[in-house]
Amino acid sequence: MGDLFTSLSLAASGMRSQAIRLRHVSENIANADTPGYHRKTVAFTPDPDSGVVSAGPVQLDRSELTRIYDPGHPMADETGHYDGSNVDLVIEIADAREAQRSYEANLRMFDQARQMTTGLFELLRR
Template structure:
């Protein structure tokens, strides 16, 4: 029984981590045209749950992508320098969409695992009642 509950805890931690990742990806996409915006990245880490003696997934501190910002040429822009350039963002929409799809699929896999463990736990309770 505790194995099924541990499975649900691991799945729930994966759901939370992927949810956080999706939130930051959506922030990156919505800020892709913001001047000087740096892409946010969320690393995953393992966290030991001493009460259950198992490792769960958690997110680390948000990191900013240190790649150089895109130089945009627009002499009419108020922030343009003498050469007519200003700093854009370093968000690549293709990368963000691919990351979002990966996070979505990982979220769905964790959700299926959680649901399967829940159904097995429910079936076990039904068997014990008889």
């Protein structure tokens, strides 16, 4: 019985972590055109004892920002350039799709464990 509840806990932690990841991906997409914006990433840290996964601290991608030439932009320097963001929409969409699929896999696992728990309770009631 404990294994069923453990699997529910593991699946719930996976869904929670992927939801956090998806929130940061959507922030990145929303700020893709914001000057000086650094892409946010989040790493997952598993608990070695229980296997529960949690989202670690948010980290900023420190890769170089794109230099954009627009002399009329208020943030442009004397050469007419300003720093854009380092968000690559193709990468963000791929990360969003991966987070979605991981979330769905954890949801299916959660649902299966819930159905097994319900079936077990039905057997115990008889």
